[in-house]
Amino acid sequence: MVDLDPGGPRYPGDRSLADLVADGVRRPDLEPGTGVAVLRNGGVLPVEAREVIGTLLERHPVVVLRLPPRPAPGPIPVPVVPVRLLVSGDWYATGEGRAVYQATPSWGRMPGEGIRLPVPKVGTVEALLRGRRPSRDDRWIAAWKKAWTVSWTR
Numbered sequence: 330m331v332d333l334d335p336g337g338p339r340y341p342g343d344r345s346l347a348d349l350v351a352d353g354v355r356r357p358d359l360e361p362g363t364g365v366a367v368l369r370n371g372g373v374l375p376v377e378a379r380e381v382i383g384t385l386l387e388r389h390p391v392v393v394l395r396l397p398p399r400p401a402p403g404p405i406p407v408p409v410v411p412v413r414l415l416v417s418g419d420w421y422a423t424g425e426g427r428a429v430y431q432a433t434p435s436w437g438r439m440p441g442e443g444i445r446l447p448v449p450k451v452g453t454v455e456a457l458l459r460g461r462r463p464s465r466d467d468r469w470i471a472a473w474k475k476a477w478t479v480s481w482t483r
Contacts, residue, residue, distance in 0.1 A: 332370040334397035341460045345371025347379045359388040365458045408481035
């Protein structure tokens with residue numbers, strides 16, 4: 330997962346996307362390992378990281394780009410999976426088209442076509458925030474499998 334949000338979380342790790350932009354991409358950065366890799370942003374704008382992102386997309390079999398919430402960082406060269414929070418009260422615009430809807434403890438109906446994710450367990454959230462893989466039998470992780478089989482091209 331590569332975080333394109335300059336104000337994103339300080340995920341653990343030795344290097345950031347900003348480091349790759351400033352220092353260049355090294356051979357170990359291009360060799361996919363086992364498990365899940367998380368690359369925090371480090372304060373770089375997506376437009377400044379365009380070349381590095383392209384290189385990572387070419388060399389890794391699966392890359393998830395975490396986009397900033399607003400504004401959109403410009404054209405994205407890969408399909409985008411819209412993720413929307415399900416909360417009551419119409420606080421957030423529902424947007425157009427199919428999306429992944431993240432359920433919350435405050436149950437809400439899906440306002441459109443898409444995939445509903447269950448409320449994640451506390452341990453799932455903690456593992457993800459620490460850059461670790463949640464349990465293999467985690468139902469939230471399993472629910473994401475549906476999202477990877479749908480065509481998200483615009």
